[in-house]
Amino acid sequence: MTAPDAPADPAASTPAQARAAFRAGLRTPTAGWAAGWTQANLIALPRDFAYDFLLFAQRNPAPCPVLDVTEPGETSASIFAGDLRTDLPAYRIYRDGVPVAEVADATEHWRPDLVAFLIGCSFTFEAALLEAGVPVRHLETGGNVPMYRTDQACRPAGRLSGPLVVSMRPVPAGLVAAAVRVTSRYPSVHGAPVHVGDPAALGIADLAAPDFGDPVELREGEVPVFWACGVTPQAAVMRSRPPFAIGHAPGHMAVTDARDSAYLVP
Amino acid sequence: MTAPDAPADPAASTPAQARAAFRAGLRTPTAGWAAGWTQANLIALPRDFAYDFLLFAQRNPAPCPVLDVTEPGETSASIFAGDLRTDLPAYRIYRDGVPVAEVADATEHWRPDLVAFLIGCSFTFEAALLEAGVPVRHLETGGNVPMYRTDQACRPAGRLSGPLVVSMRPVPAGLVAAAVRVTSRYPSVHGAPVHVGDPAALGIADLAAPDFGDPVELREGEVPVFWACGVTPQAAVMRSRPPFAIGHAPGHMAVTDARDSAYLVP
Incomplete structure (x- = not known):
């Protein structure tokens, strides 16, 4: 076939x-x-x-x-x-x-x-980001969103534990507030960013080397914005x-x- | 003691x-x-x-x-x-x-x-209702909120099934929109009303005879507004x-x- x-x-x-x-x-x-x-x-x-x-x-x-x-x-x-x-x-x-x-x-x-x-x-709120004038780089390039295992632990439950996984979208600094506002309105599909800025604070050593998906370009004047990611259950499977x-x-x-x-x- | x-x-x-x-x-x-x-x-x-x-x-x-x-x-x-x-x-x-x-x-x-x-x-959003100018009758009288078993079935899960239970607050007709708007912002504590108006449409025969809590007065120009209620699990226990x-x-x-x-x- x-x-x-x-x-x-x-x-x-x-x-x-x-x-x-x-x-x-x-x-x-x-x-x-x-x-x-x-x-x-x-x-x-x-x-x-x-x-x-x-x-x-x-x-x-x-x-x-x-x-x-x-x-x-x-x-x-x-x-x-x-x-x-x-x-x-x-x-x-x-x-x-x-x-x-x-x-x-x-x-x-x-x-x-x-x-x-x-x-x-988080793909759920990407159309809303675009409507608010917030660019979504991996949609522009036609690639996969970059995802990273962080050093933040999830709360364990029974036999399951593991790290928080996040997706990342570069956002122009002047549009970070709009990105937060728009995505806050979708709490049941990851909602507001969990982190804005410094990747090192999440234990991410190199934005160019995501654990899942494809790297995207971070341009001058853009800030990396991180949302909780639904690959987290698979990271828990790998850990647990x-x-x-x-x-x-x-x-x-x-x-x-x-x-x-x-x-x-x- | x-x-x-x-x-x-x-x-x-x-x-x-x-x-x-x-x-x-x-x-x-x-x-x-x-x-x-x-x-x-x-x-x-x-x-x-x-x-x-x-x-x-x-x-x-x-x-x-x-x-x-x-x-x-x-x-x-x-x-x-x-x-x-x-x-x-x-x-x-x-x-x-x-x-x-x-x-x-x-x-x-x-x-x-x-x-x-x-x-x-739903007590969580009552202070927000008061701040928005929406009166809360059972707070005025110092009684318990009236709660009713409805004829709406919850989605079953495993061995558990049962009816939706609702709490009711009388709201002046001109403030119903404000009550909806305020409580919508609390989705994890029952959120927006599940029903506004006609109790019969929920299978409630008599507002003066709640299944739990105390009856409250419904005054001229007020509409009964119904929110999903956390007594629902106990109704499921009674049924299941x-x-x-x-x-x-x-x-x-x-x-x-x-x-x-x-x-x-x-």
Whole structure:
């Protein structure tokens, strides 16, 4: 099977069209796809770890805003009418906390005891940033957002612990306040930045070497602005080593049937 | 032991002072107490039911915003430095979903496998309503807020299901928009009203006969405004009949060490 080309205008895709393209084999970061529709991070864990994870999410709401939870073995969700095993562009398979494979189709790895969690994604507020005149560099370049493991620990829950992961967008200094104001209105998809400025204060040694995604240029007069990131659950998996887990490949999200506006307050 | 009198100005109490008064035996609804400090609903369930409840809360965030969760057997919480067994004014004890006792001290009923959940309470935004010029009738009369079981079902989770419970405040018609605007800014303590107007549309037959709390007068030109209520978990307990549970007596809340402003967005 030959992977399909991306549509000429991915932003104009419906969620069903985007999922069909990914199901057919298209592997691409989803930033900018299906404008107006909420994208979500995926973490699927054995039922035995579901309480620990839901409690971890309750204790770390900035990186882990839970949008939906499946019943064990279910392969769709109330906000995701597609097939969670096939309809994301790419997946990471973990055994004992080690990523052992990155695949376009997770069907052969899916297990009947898996509970899937859909976690809010900062892509949700990127259209609102653009509307407010705040540029979004990785959308301009067509790449993946840069993400970094920080030295800030999440609050542990049961057997799960791990570092906060953040995404970074360079923002012109005069627009930082607007970026804060706009994203504050989306508390259930990471909300306001967790940090503005000095990467070293988060334990990030080199902005040009993200742990996930692609580096972006930081221009003269721009400040690096950091938002909590839904890859944090996968960092907890790597640290805490549950026997099995499936996550999305960072930046390669679940395109849901929920509208971005559903997460806007007030 | 003689129960102490209420302080002359309960609103001026610190959380520690309020908890000490309740621990000493004062039984009173807590509306208007410890101004600026967040009050919370309590539901404590056996560890075996903790995942079902946390998922129930995730699926019903308006009535069940989870502010804190204890480890099994713990008797304080990160936002509650007191003793959860003694420091609320009154508790309801449930066996197989039936309220079997209402007590001022739950110590003899507490069990080492209980996980306690603190759930946001609409008392949090009452000071903000007053500041916006919206009267709050049960604060004027010094009574308990009226609460009603509705005919709206919550989304079930595992073994837990039940009806949405709402609190009601009469609001002058010209101030309904202000009440919506103010409370929308507190999404993690029930947020905006779930319903404005017609009680019959929620299956409420008689506003003068609340299921919990005290009736309040609805005056000419006022509209009944309904907010999701943190007694909903206890209604789920009554419907779903877990073997054991402890809740607060409706309106007799946990006075926490979290500030109301912590739950204000943006």
